[in-house]
Amino acid sequence: MLINNEFNxxxxxxxLQYIWSIFKSKNITVIAMWAVFFLIIVSIFADSxxxxxxxxxHPEMRLLPPYWVDGASVNHILGTDDLGxxxxxxxxxxxxxxxxxxxxxxxxxxxxxLIIGATASLMKGxxxxxxxxxxxxxxxxxxxxxxxxxxxxxxxxxENSLLAVSLSLLPQFIRGIYICIExxxxxxxxIALRLDGATNLRLLRYGIFPNIIEPxxxxxxxVFTMAILEITxxxxxxxxxxxxxxxxxxxxxxSLELVYLSPYLALFPGIAxxxxxxxxxxFSEGIRHSVIEGEE
Amino acid sequence: xxTLLSINDLSKKYRRSNxxxxxxxxxxxxxxNFTLEQGKTLSIIGESGSGKSTLVQTxxxxxxxxxxxxxxxxxxxxxxSLQERCKSIRMxxxxxxDSLNPxxxxxxxxxxxLKLNSNLMAIERDKQIKETLNLVGLLPDYLAFYPNMLSSVxxxxxxxxxxxxxxxxxxxxxxxxxxxxxxxxxxxxxxLLNIQExxxxxxxxxxxxxxxxxxxxDHIIVMHNGxxxxxxxxxxxxxxxxxxxxxHLLQSHQPDYRK
Numbered sequence: 177m178l179i180n181n182e183f184n185x186x187x188x189x190x191x192l193q194y195i196w197s198i199f200k201s202k203n204i205t206v207i208a209m210w211a212v213f214f215l216i217i218v219s220i221f222a223d224s225x226x227x228x229x230x231x232x233x234h235p236e237m238r239l240l241p242p243y244w245v246d247g248a249s250v251n252h253i254l255g256t257d258d259l260g261x262x263x264x265x266x267x268x269x270x271x272x273x274x275x276x277x278x279x280x281x282x283x284x285x286x287x288x289x290l291i292i293g294a295t296a297s298l299m300k301g302x303x304x305x306x307x308x309x310x311x312x313x314x315x316x317x318x319x320x321x322x323x324x325x326x327x328x329x330x331x332x333x334x335e336n337s338l339l340a341v342s343l344s345l346l347p348q349f350i351r352g353i354y355i356c357i358e359x360x361x362x363x364x365x366x367i368a369l370r371l372d373g374a375t376n377l378r379l380l381r382y383g384i385f386p387n388i389i390e391p392x393x394x395x396x397x398x399v400f401t402m403a404i405l406e407i408t409x410x411x412x413x414x415x416x417x418x419x420x421x422x423x424x425x426x427x428x429x430x431s432l433e434l435v436y437l438s439p440y441l442a443l444f445p446g447i448a449x450x451x452x453x454x455x456x457x458x459f460s461e462g463i464r465h466s467v468i469e470g471e472e
Numbered sequence: 473x474x475t476l477l478s479i480n481d482l483s484k485k486y487r488r489s490n491x492x493x494x495x496x497x498x499x500x501x502x503x504x505n506f507t508l509e510q511g512k513t514l515s516i517i518g519e520s521g522s523g524k525s526t527l528v529q530t531x532x533x534x535x536x537x538x539x540x541x542x543x544x545x546x547x548x549x550x551x552x553s554l555q556e557r558c559k560s561i562r563m564x565x566x567x568x569x570d571s572l573n574p575x576x577x578x579x580x581x582x583x584x585x586l587k588l589n590s591n592l593m594a595i596e597r598d599k600q601i602k603e604t605l606n607l608v609g610l611l612p613d614y615l616a617f618y619p620n621m622l623s624s625v626x627x628x629x630x631x632x633x634x635x636x637x638x639x640x641x642x643x644x645x646x647x648x649x650x651x652x653x654x655x656x657x658x659x660x661x662x663x664l665l666n667i668q669e670x671x672x673x674x675x676x677x678x679x680x681x682x683x684x685x686x687x688x689x690d691h692i693i694v695m696h697n698g699x700x701x702x703x704x705x706x707x708x709x710x711x712x713x714x715x716x717x718x719x720h721l722l723q724s725h726q727p728d729y730r731k
Contacts, residue, residue: 369573372558372585382576
């Protein structure tokens with residue numbers, strides 16, 4: 177972690193700076209990072225970027241192919257669907273709902289899960305074991321099934337699908353966090369800090385969290401990927417978005433009946449889901465590897 | 473010399489399961505009695521599994537005893553607050569590379585006990601930390617370093633500084649000499665003895681190396697299966713060991729200079 181620059185000054189980097197310098201040196205992760213920023217910014221400002229409203233119908237231009245195919249119109253770069261709605265607008269809107277929804281889920285799960293997981297690992301006795309066995313029972317049910325059951329209870333809508341997905345992913349995340357913290361708690365530097373008279377909060381802040389960044393990125397990445405897949409699956413099955421809220425899975429399911437007439441309608445949302453997942457995975461894998469290298 | 477620490481009938485039982493439904497009580501250690509005086513060094517030796525580590529962890533406050541009481545300056549430890557306990561009894565761990573937080577600078581590691589256990593201002597804390605670093609023989613430059621940038625003996629020095637920064641009465645060292653090679657081991661031993669001379673601190677050492685133990689300690693306790701089998705002045709133990717176990721330990725010991 178020592179840097180010698182030309183003036184022979186010794187500069188000590190903090191672990192975060194060191195991780196960042198390793199991260200910067202990897203081309204593919206930096207590209208993935210910019211792609212992640214690009215996707216997020218496009219999703220946030222999708223409403224202002226959209227060429228047309230995603231519900232605006234152009235009855236005279238129906239089922240247009242993308243512009244590079246014969247018989248296309250330059251006004252609709254990615255073509256139109258059976259009601260003449262612009263595919264690009266619908267795709268961007270869909271990406272907004274799916275990606276931002278998944279990010280929202282990841283964020284809220286991480287906060288809630290950290291609080292619950294940390295409390296659980298610092299608790300002892302009956303309370304802790306009741307909670308663990310309750311969580312273990314929840315873990316046996318597949319998350320998608322939990323989400324579907326929850327959404328039937330809440331009623332079908334996009335917002336409820338987000339809620340259902342986050343609740344279904346929460347037990348896994350809590351379990352993961354709990355195991356990470358539990359492992360750290362047995363390490364000697366945490367025991368030493370406890371002997372210094374540190375409170376639990378201080379123990380978490382200085383002793384534990386700086387040392388669990390690596391498993392934490394893996395966990396968050398898994399939650400994010402699962403969230404994207406579950407939101408789109410719920411949309412595809414018709415449990416999530418309605419015709420107003422065109423979410424990527426919903427887009428695919430509506431295009432399926434037209435797949436022989438215009439395969440592009442199902443292709444583009446599929447590519448979008450694929451891109452989102454791969455870009456975020458490369459990004460988080462890059463962070464994870466930098467953290468591991470930084471610790472060596 | 474005044475009695476600093478006295479331990480009365482200390483016992484620890486734990487439950488170990490034998491089958492699926494049955495479990496039985498075992499003694500980690502039982503009926504431990506000894507006293508420690510100001511400025512003296514007490515060594516606890518014994519085979520692994522003899523309960524010596526559990527015993528010192530109890531004294532340090534990591535575990536609780538089943539029965540018995542520890543008295544510090546004549547006051548029972550259970551009546552003292554965590555802060556008072558931290559201030560007078562400090563522990564050194566087996567491997568400093570594990571016991572120093574890899575994500576905190578040396579400065580922060582050393583400031584933590586002061587922040588948590590004293591009302592010193594930031595400037596006074598700084599002064600205290602620098603004095604302690606000087607005591608263990610490190611330059612103040614190291615305050616900005618992270619533990620993995622230091623050599624193993626420097627890490628030991630930092631761990632020692634963390635223990636000494638509160639000016640404790642007792643330092644408990646759990647096999648700290650085992651992981652070092654022979655020259656560094658002597659360096660650390662000399663450092664420990666120097667600090668004892670300057671500050672009058674008492675040590676409780678858990679050790680394996682019999683010859684080093686003879687050099688350091690004033691008093692030796694030999695433990696076997698959770699019981700004290702020998703408790704006497706160092707020279708008496710070495711010249712005329714009473715119990716069979718001590719003789720065995722003395723005979724089986726061969727100085728290992730493998731590292």
